[in-house]
Amino acid sequence: MDGVIVAGRKMVALLETDECCPTIGEAPLSERDAVELARGFAALADPARLRVLSLLASAEAGEVCACDLVAPVGRSQPTVSHHLKVLSEAGLIVGDKRGRWIWYRAIPDRLAQLRAALA
Amino acid sequence: MDGVIVAGRKMVALLETDECCPTIGEAPLSERDAVELARGFAALADPARLRVLSLLASAEAGEVCACDLVAPVGRSQPTVSHHLKVLSEAGLIVGDKRGRWIWYRAIPDRLAQLRAALA
């Protein structure tokens, strides 16, 4: 974000809203942006993770105990735990530990960011 | 898509727009839908493919010759060809052969479908 020299003044483009989140349709992606975006989509590129994310995003309470994810997802507990970690590291979900349980919820902003990249 | 019998008439739910494309936030994804969606996102989960798609989606003419993709993407010709095949099979792009060259263009509908799934 360097701005451009116009009429002797450095313009920093107040309306440069695209700077935050590269999109596919605006301009060819740089390798750096492509790598970053690919990381995000990779987190969505697995059925088990999509089901976990869907369970969280569609939950009435806005959060779900990890213990209530194993059965619906149809994978073993270690596998679900693994996918929760991947989703967390991708910034798509966050867990809140309360006593013995961990309550996970989706992070809408991150999801919206990836959605916006496909515009 | 069976519709429901209401007052003796089979209602086919004209507003049942969700039937076409499952979304993450509406209801927990079935394994089947999750597998299908994951396939789509897997196609986006690679930097080289995102750059190819971006080059096509942002092209003024709406299409780009495959020969003009190799250099910008920074991969070998066979690798670019491989990624073009993956994107094609995912329904994200389509190629049109004219003489020696193949002109590829993005398919906006498919992209919008994946974008909508993240709602």
Add this chain to the structure above:
DNA sequence: CTGATATATTCGCTGCTGTCGATAGATAAC
């Protein structure tokens, strides 16, 4: 036909990923 160019395919390699069983750590109930 011959040569040149564009694209796809084959092959082998390397590294990553999804999966689960076994196990460890943390917390609560008793």
Add this chain to the structure above:
DNA sequence: GTTATCTATCGACAGCAGCGAATATATCAG
């Protein structure tokens, strides 16, 4: 304390995916 429950980690395995060199196929120019 002991026991039960929830979660994470480790280890191992099979399978897949990205990459490029070499090659094959297709099309055009001459």
